Amino acid sequence: xxxxxxxxxxxxxxxxxxxxxxxxxxxxxxSDLYRRGSAKISALAGAHIEGVNRRGKAIVxxxxxxxxxxxxxxxxxGMTGQLEWKASPGSVRxxxxxxxxxxxxxxxxxxxxxxxxxxxxxxxxxxxAVAETLKMGPDPFEMDSAALAAKLTRRSxxxxxxxxxxxxxxxxxxxxxxxxxxxxxxxxLLSGDRAAKEAGAILEAARSTLSRxxxxxxxxxxxxxxxxxxxxxxxxxxxxxxxxxxxxxxxxSSIKRIVVSQRGTHFCPRCQRAPRLSxxxxxxxxxxxxxxxxxxxxxxxxxx
DNA sequence: AGCTTCGCCTGCTTGC
DNA sequence: TGCAAGCAGGCGAAGC
Numbered sequence: 001x002x003x004x005x006x007x008x009x010x011x012x013x014x015x016x017x018x019x020x021x022x023x024x025x026x027x028x029x030x031s032d033l034y035r036r037g038s039a040k041i042s043a044l045a046g047a048h049i050e051g052v053n054r055r056g057k058a059i060v061x062x063x064x065x066x067x068x069x070x071x072x073x074x075x076x077x078g079m080t081g082q083l084e085w086k087a088s089p090g091s092v093r094x095x096x097x098x099x100x101x102x103x104x105x106x107x108x109x110x111x112x113x114x115x116x117x118x119x120x121x122x123x124x125x126x127x128x129a130v131a132e133t134l135k136m137g138p139d140p141f142e143m144d145s146a147a148l149a150a151k152l153t154r155r156s157x158x159x160x161x162x163x164x165x166x167x168x169x170x171x172x173x174x175x176x177x178x179x180x181x182x183x184x185x186x187x188x189l190l191s192g193d194r195a196a197k198e199a200g201a202i203l204e205a206a207r208s209t210l211s212r213x214x215x216x217x218x219x220x221x222x223x224x225x226x227x228x229x230x231x232x233x234x235x236x237x238x239x240x241x242x243x244x245x246x247x248x249x250x251x252x253s254s255i256k257r258i259v260v261s262q263r264g265t266h267f268c269p270r271c272q273r274a275p276r277l278s279x280x281x282x283x284x285x286x287x288x289x290x291x292x293x294x295x296x297x298x299x300x301x302x303x304x
Numbered sequence: 305a306g307c308t309t310c311g312c313c314t315g316c317t318t319g320c
Numbered sequence: 321t322g323c324a325a326g327c328a329g330g331c332g333a334a335g336c
Binding site for chain 2: 222
């Protein structure tokens with residue numbers, strides 16, 4: 001499931017291939033893959049690519065301005081979307097079942113969008129239209145703890161749900177939210193209002209987790225692939241996601257799985273103490289830290 | 305307005 | 321073995 005590190009990896013790889021190229025032709029097989037308000041992808045023919053960037057979990061390709069024409073191509077990979085780079089004409093002949101879009105270049109190379117579950121989307125439009133379509137909050141590298149704390153204050157929903165809300169903070173998905181909350185010692189069911197006190201720790205944990213995942217070129221559980229088809233490497237470093245029944249790498253307790261906001265949620269019941277048990281009268285909530293707990297990982301830096 | 309649930313969609317896994 | 325149900329989840333819409 002492409003979240004910020006996977007999308008960042010794809011963006012970095014596309015930067016090696018796309019800028020400076022002219023699009024010869026572009027096509028999409030099924031119009032339901034367009035985000036509403038999108039121009040036709042065929043309108044990109046003749047466009048010159050200037051850059052590739054990431055906005056939250058979306059890939060944004062910038063094109064040289066042409067009067068009256070779209071100058072942005074947005075690709076959101078959803079859950080199972082892939083962008084494949086095919087450098088040689090000979091390698092683009094195959095026609096996989098879930099190939100939905102092709103963008104072709106003069107030397108025969110091709111960028112291809114594949115998405116078995118079709119949860120992703122494509123949007124073609126102006127920079128202004130893209131800004132309107134991608135209404136989302138800043139990602140963890142773009143905001144400070146005061147801003148996050150302000151967004152969490154007076155929110156009663158579980159911190160897990162709030163961190164998944166792209167309008168509030170972008171880039172985190174189910175896998176990394178679980179990892180971040182574990183690293184920050186915060187129970188997924190803690191209310192936003194209470195978690196606001198730990199905004200600094202949450203942001204630190206998010207940046208640390210995402211940075212390490214980017215360095216590992218993302219997490220491949222099942223579908224995620226890089227532009228050349230290779231997998232990411234971060235899955236072997238996950239602490240809690242998908243590890244229910246296994247031992248917490250920090251304290252050795254058994255990792256539990258619950259469902260929060262319809263999402264499978266993995267956490268350590270000892271390191272991430274239940275909110276109810278933490279709420280002692282007259283005591284500041286410390287989000288489940290206990291004296292018996294093992295030391296934090298070496299790369300963890302407290303916010304204060 | 306905030307929060308939860310649902311539906312979209314396909315493929316793999318589980319259960320009978 | 322075969323079939324149906326269950327499950328996965330990013331995101332927007334609907335419902336409370």
